[in-house]
Amino acid sequence: MAAAAAAPAPAPTVFLLMVNGQIESARFPEFDDLYCKYCFVYGPDWAPTTGLEEGISQITSKNRDAQQALVWNFPIDITFKSTNPSGWPQIVVSVYGPDLFGNDVVRGYGAVHVPFIPGSHRRTIPMFVPESTSKLQKITSWLMGRHPEFTDPKVVAQGEGREVTTVRSQGFVTIAFNVVTKDMKKLGYDVSPSDMQNPSIVSLTDGIHNH
Numbered sequence: 161m162a163a164a165a166a167a168p169a170p171a172p173t174v175f176l177l178m179v180n181g182q183i184e185s186a187r188f189p190e191f192d193d194l195y196c197k198y199c200f201v202y203g204p205d206w207a208p209t210t211g212l213e214e215g216i217s218q219i220t221s222k223n224r225d226a227q228q229a230l231v232w233n234f235p236i237d238i239t240f241k242s243t244n245p246s247g248w249p250q251i252v253v254s255v256y257g258p259d260l261f262g263n264d265v266v267r268g269y270g271a272v273h274v275p276f277i278p279g280s281h282r283r284t285i286p287m288f289v290p291e292s293t294s295k296l297q298k299i300t301s302w303l304m305g306r307h308p309e310f311t312d313p314k315v316v317a318q319g320e321g322r323e324v325t326t327v328r329s330q331g332f333v334t335i336a337f338n339v340v341t342k343d344m345k346k347l348g349y350d351v352s353p354s355d356m357q358n359p360s361i362v363s364l365t366d367g368i369h370n371h
Contacts, residue, residue, distance in 0.1 A: 188331035201317035203247010211238030
């Protein structure tokens with residue numbers, strides 16, 4: 161008897177986004193002895209399957225060269241699954257360090273989308289901090305060693321952090337990403353470099369722009 165033909169493999173219902181890399185370094189001309197925290201923010205159709213959603217680095221001091229970079233090389237490694245690109249993950253980075261009184265205070269918040277195109281990428285994120293809105297609050301903050309900060313840094317990814325708060329730009333953080341996707345084409349999404357100029361890709365990704 162002839163062997164029965166193998167049943168076709170079922171079509172995938174989700175695609176995977178695999179991200180690894182590292183939070184490489186930062187430049188904060190006014191500050192030293194800093195550490196960073198990160199977390200990922202993503203839409204309701206996304207879920208992490210492996211890896212870490214958040215982490216905290218060691219404290220690092222400035223290199224004593226002309227660049228005066230703060231180098232962490234702090235690894236990130238996570239895999240997501242999703243059914244559509246809307247709500248594409250962002251990484252939110254918060255940087256902390258001591259003030260004059262030795263208290264840990266936030267030195268910057270920033271966020272960037274995980275790159276859409278598979279491959280190796282480097283992103284430099286401008287960092288900002290919320291500011292006290294009055295001179296009295298600024299003086300009180302300084303005297304008490306308390307500085308405005310967000311209860312939940314994830315608001316940075318939603319844009320609310322800048323819109324409802326007075327903020328001040330302060331420093332930069334550089335992140336290296338290695339991105340791999342699986343089954344996106346089988347679900348009808350193509351994010352090869354040449355297609356990123358195609359408006360249909362932008363609509364599929366819910367208007368997210370590649371930073």
